Amino acid sequence: MNSMNSIVDDLKGKFDIINVVFPDDMQMAVDVDKNDVHTVLSYLKTIGYKQLSLMSGVDWIKENEFEVVFIVFNWDNGIHILLRTRLDRENPVFRTITGIYPGAQYYERDIHEFFGIEFEGNPMSYKDLFLELWDEMPPMRKDFDPLAYSQDKFPERKYESQFIPEVGVIK
Amino acid sequence: MFNIVEDTQKTREDTRKTWEKIADYFRANSIWMKWYCTGCGAMEMPPTMTSRFDMEQLGMGPMATPRQADVLLITGYLSAKTLRRVIYSYEQMQDPKYVIGFGSCTLNGGIYFDSYATMTRLDHYIPVDLYIAGCMPRPEAIMNAFDTLIAMIKKGEAKGWKHYQDNYEWYNANQIHSLKEVRVKDEFHE
Numbered sequence: 001m002n003s004m005n006s007i008v009d010d011l012k013g014k015f016d017i018i019n020v021v022f023p024d025d026m027q028m029a030v031d032v033d034k035n036d037v038h039t040v041l042s043y044l045k046t047i048g049y050k051q052l053s054l055m056s057g058v059d060w061i062k063e064n065e066f067e068v069v070f071i072v073f074n075w076d077n078g079i080h081i082l083l084r085t086r087l088d089r090e091n092p093v094f095r096t097i098t099g100i101y102p103g104a105q106y107y108e109r110d111i112h113e114f115f116g117i118e119f120e121g122n123p124m125s126y127k128d129l130f131l132e133l134w135d136e137m138p139p140m141r142k143d144f145d146p147l148a149y150s151q152d153k154f155p156e157r158k159y160e161s162q163f164i165p166e167v168g169v170i171k
Numbered sequence: 172m173f174n175i176v177e178d179t180q181k182t183r184e185d186t187r188k189t190w191e192k193i194a195d196y197f198r199a200n201s202i203w204m205k206w207y208c209t210g211c212g213a214m215e216m217p218p219t220m221t222s223r224f225d226m227e228q229l230g231m232g233p234m235a236t237p238r239q240a241d242v243l244l245i246t247g248y249l250s251a252k253t254l255r256r257v258i259y260s261y262e263q264m265q266d267p268k269y270v271i272g273f274g275s276c277t278l279n280g281g282i283y284f285d286s287y288a289t290m291t292r293l294d295h296y297i298p299v300d301l302y303i304a305g306c307m308p309r310p311e312a313i314m315n316a317f318d319t320l321i322a323m324i325k326k327g328e329a330k331g332w333k334h335y336q337d338n339y340e341w342y343n344a345n346q347i348h349s350l351k352e353v354r355v356k357d358e359f360h361e
Contacts, residue, residue: 149287153349155292
């Protein structure tokens with residue numbers, strides 16, 4: 001816990017940190033502004049957080065915001081740092097981090113495909129990754145209706161009787 | 172003159188049927204299976220193939236490529252992306268070919284019935300001779316299904332591949348409706 005506190009003090013002294021929470025031992029979550037993400041990430045990489053374990057998106061539809069989450073890991077002290085930032089939902093544009101962590105290439109393609117977040121400076125992020133020939137709203141947005149899409153695209157099997165009441169309840 | 176032509180055609184038809192029956196007998200006793208590991212169902216195949224249940228007692232063996240296989244086993248849920256590859260594999264197989272749909276996902280979508288990415292019924296896109304219900308079917312159920320398939324081939328009932336040839340427009344229209352384009356265009360094919 002001492003090493004965790006020293007990292008928090010270090011980060012707070014250098015950057016504008018909005019909030020810090022500790023979900024578990026050896027884990028901490030740090031909220032920063034979207035303009036600070038690149039400097040914080042490159043600083044973390046220089047002090048040993050060399051592995052980008054995960055990069056993902058969250059749709060906060062009531063607050064009209066997207067959240068981008070980065071998890072970086074240090075193999076020397078075993079600490080995970082979860083870095084979070086919020087983007088405007090109407091115009092979700094973010095600068096690519098592939099210059100800092102080249103492994104983010106596929107994560108950025110994934111997030112662009114499933115949330116529609118654009119990554120400036122990464123032309124590869126516009127290519128299809130999992131969904132081929134997709135023409136609808138990005139499917140991980142909360143206002144996308146998967147059932148309606150499925151019923152429209154993939155016809156269902158019709159059954160003559162849906163449910164037999166006598167068999168349904170086992171006492 | 173007219174009668175003679177008709178008779179010859181009838182004789183030819185009978186001969187063809189007889190040969191088909193003989194061929195079916197031999198087909199049923201030597202089946203090579205390609206299983207497409209699309210979902211969690213692939214996990215049930217190793218115990219079916221190896222010494223515990225021993226698929227080879229039925230005269231069946233696993234095959235590495237679709238071009239040399241007789242049976243295509245679709246094990247589990249199918250995403251839209253995978254379905255394109257499955258149609259490719261199915262078209263590569265040589266006649267006669269048989270398809271087994273494995274698990275409830277291929278039957279009616281299973282627990283993924285409302286997913287934007289997975290098919291809800293397989294027989295809309297390729298002809299399915301036999302379904303194995305369950306989530307997941309145990310190896311006993313798979314062995315039972317193979318027994319049934321062998322009996323069906325011997326009786327000449329497993330005619331999905333002929334149905335596909337006769338109704339290709341219907342199958343192709345369904346494929347286009349769900350996938351827009353069957354042709355695979357990904358970065359590995361550029």
